[in-house]
Amino acid sequence: MxxxxxxxxxxxxxxxxxxxxxxxxxxxxxxxxxxxxxxxxxxxxxxxxxxxxxxxxxxxxxxxxxxxxxTGRDVTVLVLASEGKQEEAEEAGADYVGLDEHIERIQEENWLDFDVVIATPDVMGQVGQLGRILGPRGLMPNPKSGTVTMDLAKTIDEVKSGKxxxxxxxxxxxxxxxxxxxxxxxxxxxxxxxxxxxxxxxxxxxxxxxxxxxxxxxxxxxxxxxxxxxxxxxxxx
The missing domain is CATH 3.30.190.20 (Ribosomal protein L1/L10, rRNA-binding domain)
Known part of the structure; x- marks a missing residue:
């Protein structure tokens, strides 16, 4: 071979x-x-x-x-958001939606089975503690790249469509x-x-x-x- x-x-x-x-x-x-x-x-x-x-x-x-x-590939999306925005993320097609449980899983299990992380601005104080894990891998949500947003449906659609x-x-x-x-x-x-x-x-x-x-x-x-x-x-x- x-x-x-x-x-x-x-x-x-x-x-x-x-x-x-x-x-x-x-x-x-x-x-x-x-x-x-x-x-x-x-x-x-x-x-x-x-x-x-x-x-x-x-x-x-x-x-x-x-x-x-x-891009020709399926993109796995994790959304970290407060309860009030989680339903929107689920309906928009995010693969994983939540907050505390996913933050804990990333920290304790080094769970990284996703391609993109999207977060709402109001939870960035909690998400920030993942910087050492997500940052070096280019996965940390960032306003400049559009992955810190309140418009979850639009952002998820863009990512899934090839952003x-x-x-x-x-x-x-x-x-x-x-x-x-x-x-x-x-x-x-x-x-x-x-x-x-x-x-x-x-x-x-x-x-x-x-x-x-x-x-x-x-x-x-x-x-x-x-x-x-x-x-x-x-x-x-």
């Missing part, structure tokens, strides 16, 4: 190696699908290296966007899933364009020099495909 997987990767890499220069965004989506040869529906990810220093608060790049064609959150890491990198190998090239292209447009829009005013330093796209088991930065800036307008 390992040899078969290695052979598939080498074959895929040969396809990419034929492209001596970075390719356009549309070409990248086509090559990504061409090199997604695993026997499961691979995730398609974008990796960006940005010219920012996240150690400075004014150079933090963080945001969210609802992808035009979703993603992204945040630059300490080295200035962004790693974000933008779809699945079962998507068409056009669908991946439109998702990628929407994501890149938002990242470019969020460029911190204090960021000097080259902002988009590198852009790559890849399937889970495929090699990275370099995307031409100038074409990205043209597309992301």
């Amino acid at each position: 390992a040899n078969a997987e290695g052979k598939r990767y080498r074959t895929a890499k040969e396809v990419v190696d034929e492209q001596e220069e970075p390719v356009s965004l549309m070409q990248a989506t086509e090559l990504t699908l061409q090199t997604a040869t695993a026997n499961f529906d691979e995730s398609v990810d974008m990796d960006l290296r940005l010219g920012v220093d996240p150690r400075h608060a004014d150079q933090m790049v963080r945001g969210s966007i609802t992808l035009p064609h979703g 993603i959150e992204f945040r630059v890491d300490q080295s200035g990198n962004l790693h974000t899933p933008i779809g699945k190998a079962s998507f068409s090239a056009q669908e991946l292209y439109e998702n990628a364009k929407a994501f890149l447009t938002e990242v470019v829009r969020l460029r911190p005013p204090s960021s000097k020099g080259l902002y988009l330093r590198s852009v790559t796209m890849s399937a889970t088991m495929g090699p990275p495909i370099r995307v031409d930065r100038s074409s990205v800036l043209t597309e992301a307008r």
Whole structure:
């Protein structure tokens, strides 16, 4: 099995190696699908290296966007809210709804069987104690990403429909899933364009020099495909 997987990767890499220069965004989506040869529906990810220093608060790049064609995966949502808002969350399709019992379970059992946490502002004093657990995993509710809100129904619908959150890491990198190998090239292209447009829009005013330093796209088991930065800036307008 390992040899078969290695052979598939080498074959895929040969396809990419034929492209001596970075390719356009549309070409990248086509090559990504061409090199997604695993026997499961691979995730398609974008990796960006940005010219920012996240150690400075004014150079933090963080945001969210609802992808035009979703992410292609089921999203498990935990809502932490007071009793008066829990029924709304349940009716909107949240997978887990509650407050004290879920906070206790996360703290005592390290329970993390969810992809997104949404909380109402009135319970953030209690939710704040989960910062050390949820924060490093990018799961902590935050007003900037829209996951601290009183409009639970709208937010749950957005998350379930393909809203993603992204945040630059300490080295200035962004790693974000933008779809699945079962998507068409056009669908991946439109998702990628929407994501890149938002990242470019969020460029911190204090960021000097080259902002988009590198852009790559890849399937889970495929090699990275370099995307031409100038074409990205043209597309992301």
